[in-house]
Amino acid sequence: MSLLEVSGISVTFDGFRAINNLSFSIGPAELRAIIGPNGAGKTTFMDIVTGKTRPDEGKVLWGEKSVNLLKMNEAQIAQAGVGRKFQRPTVFEDQSVAENLMMALKAARSPWKVLFWRPAKPDHFRVEALAKEVGLGDQLDRKSGELSHGQKQWLEIGMLLAQEPRLLLVDEPAAGMTLAEREQTTALLVELSKSHAVVVVEHDMEFVRRLDCRVTVLHEGSVLAEGSLDHVTSNPQVIEVYLGR
Amino acid sequence: MKPGFLSRNPSVLTFLAVLAIFTLAVTFLSEAYGAGLVSTSMVKTLGKTLTLCLIAIAMDLIWGYTGILSLGHFAFFGLGGYMVGMWLMYARTREIVLSSAGGALPMTPQELQDAIATQIFGVVGTSELPAVWSFAGSLPAQLALVVLVPGILAFVFGWFAFKSRVTGVYLSILTQAMTLALSLYLFQNDSGLRGNNGLSGLQNIPGLDAVGQDALSVWFLWASALALALGYLLANFVVSGKFGSVIRGIRDDEARVRFLGYSVENYKLFVFTLTAIIAAIAGALYYPQAGIINPAEIAPIASIYLAVWVAIGGRGRLYGAVIGAAFVSLVSTWFTGGRAPDVPLGFYTIKWVDWWSVLLGLSFVLVTLFAPKGIAGIVDWVQGLRPPKRGGTPLGPDDGSLQEKEALE
Ligand SMILES: Nc1ncnc2c1ncn2[C@@H]1O[C@H](COP(=O)(O)OP(=O)(O)OP(=O)(O)O)[C@@H](O)[C@H]1O
Ligand SMILES: [Mg+2]
Numbered sequence: 145m146s147l148l149e150v151s152g153i154s155v156t157f158d159g160f161r162a163i164n165n166l167s168f169s170i171g172p173a174e175l176r177a178i179i180g181p182n183g184a185g186k187t188t189f190m191d192i193v194t195g196k197t198r199p200d201e202g203k204v205l206w207g208e209k210s211v212n213l214l215k216m217n218e219a220q221i222a223q224a225g226v227g228r229k230f231q232r233p234t235v236f237e238d239q240s241v242a243e244n245l246m247m248a249l250k251a252a253r254s255p256w257k258v259l260f261w262r263p264a265k266p267d268h269f270r271v272e273a274l275a276k277e278v279g280l281g282d283q284l285d286r287k288s289g290e291l292s293h294g295q296k297q298w299l300e301i302g303m304l305l306a307q308e309p310r311l312l313l314v315d316e317p318a319a320g321m322t323l324a325e326r327e328q329t330t331a332l333l334v335e336l337s338k339s340h341a342v343v344v345v346e347h348d349m350e351f352v353r354r355l356d357c358r359v360t361v362l363h364e365g366s367v368l369a370e371g372s373l374d375h376v377t378s379n380p381q382v383i384e385v386y387l388g389r
Numbered sequence: 390m391k392p393g394f395l396s397r398n399p400s401v402l403t404f405l406a407v408l409a410i411f412t413l414a415v416t417f418l419s420e421a422y423g424a425g426l427v428s429t430s431m432v433k434t435l436g437k438t439l440t441l442c443l444i445a446i447a448m449d450l451i452w453g454y455t456g457i458l459s460l461g462h463f464a465f466f467g468l469g470g471y472m473v474g475m476w477l478m479y480a481r482t483r484e485i486v487l488s489s490a491g492g493a494l495p496m497t498p499q500e501l502q503d504a505i506a507t508q509i510f511g512v513v514g515t516s517e518l519p520a521v522w523s524f525a526g527s528l529p530a531q532l533a534l535v536v537l538v539p540g541i542l543a544f545v546f547g548w549f550a551f552k553s554r555v556t557g558v559y560l561s562i563l564t565q566a567m568t569l570a571l572s573l574y575l576f577q578n579d580s581g582l583r584g585n586n587g588l589s590g591l592q593n594i595p596g597l598d599a600v601g602q603d604a605l606s607v608w609f610l611w612a613s614a615l616a617l618a619l620g621y622l623l624a625n626f627v628v629s630g631k632f633g634s635v636i637r638g639i640r641d642d643e644a645r646v647r648f649l650g651y652s653v654e655n656y657k658l659f660v661f662t663l664t665a666i667i668a669a670i671a672g673a674l675y676y677p678q679a680g681i682i683n684p685a686e687i688a689p690i691a692s693i694y695l696a697v698w699v700a701i702g703g704r705g706r707l708y709g710a711v712i713g714a715a716f717v718s719l720v721s722t723w724f725t726g727g728r729a730p731d732v733p734l735g736f737y738t739i740k741w742v743d744w745w746s747v748l749l750g751l752s753f754v755l756v757t758l759f760a761p762k763g764i765a766g767i768v769d770w771v772q773g774l775r776p777p778k779r780g781g782t783p784l785g786p787d788d789g790s791l792q793e794k795e796a797l798e
Binding site for chain 1: 627630631632634635637638641642644645647648649650651652653655656659
């Protein structure tokens, strides 16, 4: 039983086929790494799942009831339980770390409910705990625009956790992180995948190796190979297009 | 113990205190209730200024906080004025008709209505009461329309604009077009609102003939101050919690807000409609003090001035908008009222009545370029606050508070 089932999607930008008949599926508690050269379509794939980009054809089905995600907008998809961390850290620079996390925290999302919502004790505790978890425990009141690149990455991971999604789409989480932080990130992702579906896009092979999970190789918008890291890295096609450069 | 609302919001307390002191001071200096040092027309100017501060708060909510540069909020302000003006004019005319009929036979309701209609619409060549005046005889109904008409217009307009994801400059142009269309429509004689004559005599409040304008002006000052205080508290409530976080998030990066699960369109629609209603209430208080409303008041330029006030005062914080509206509109009254002394340069004499707009435009450009936080930035400067260190230069008005480099990244 899979949580996300993508089948036969294609998308064309001004005549350029960025995604070409791509199929992909992931279970409710599974870790998956996606690798592929620059421009392979990794980010575009996430754009389609999260509703940012509409595919020209294909299906994207979600959850036990196989809901069609293509009929939903970005906000509805996020509410359904798809969380996303962007390739470039995108946090709200003008707001504090606490405000960023509070906004992401799982709660009602409609304007009326949000207007009258005021954080209760458990919400404050949760925000503090999340901030601690991502190493920003003592930075709660700082404007997130003042954080370093790596700290913004962490804050965004914290916001992703705060949403309590069922599927986490994580685009290049380790960029700008130190070696120790990378190890911490892998540990976190592996731990999360025990109860969540986690898709990680990453260029760094060492990072992928530490994830120790199934790997999907994308090339020119479609799946080139899939399997364990050792399996895909011994595939001659993969070596040609990606590793052997 | 939980800290009280006011102690958590010291700027609100300061604002309310300053407003209260101002209102009391004007009252005790007025002709009706005090020393008579402040003329009745000055009291009216100050009362009108308070309502302009209220619409500036609305503008700050929609532009400074949500990042939507609306160039149409004076249309809602004007509509609010028209709605209350209809009752003022109708009820006042009824009084006149009834008293001039004197001891003659009592009129039937139809005769009375015809007589009122002839009085009001003689100038545009009809004597029939247009359908839009159906409720003009009832104060509660017209007061409800002050909120409903602009509210519904804003909701319907916003629904189409936001659901089709029109943003940035295009949205500004669209709001401007709406304003222009409304004002052109009202200019027509058959709009039912007396065309370019507009509504007049609004300073005479029906049933309050015994009260002089000197006292009425103070009453309206109080009403305007109360509305401003409530508007400030409401706006502060809206921006202080998570809702404020979300709309500031929409201003800075609306796509990101969507991926957190917030429906950006609904938030924009909510703020647009709410601010239209605040603007309408401000207008309903302004025009009885101005005495007259005509379609020129709704012309697009008014809404552009509103943006200028808020920018000069400092958008993105409520007291900035209030300071900007009060300061610029009062200075503007001074310059355009012919009271500012001319500057003779020998070869040319600067007449402020003509040159004030140029000066205002120049200040707007200078503030935008060199002091994007406006007058309210002085508060930060005094408190020694520093903005976060960020790369690049600030973006234009539609791209929120992101810096160039961040937005391009
Ligand atoms: N909105 C768009 N308009 C036009 N072309 C686009 C758009 N989005 C992506 N592309 C193109 O589609 C291709 C796939 O891009 P995508 O960002 O998905 O690659 P990626 O695998 O994430 O690469 P990277 O490793 O560099 O992040 C690229 O050639 C890109 O230029
Ligand atoms: Mg990418």
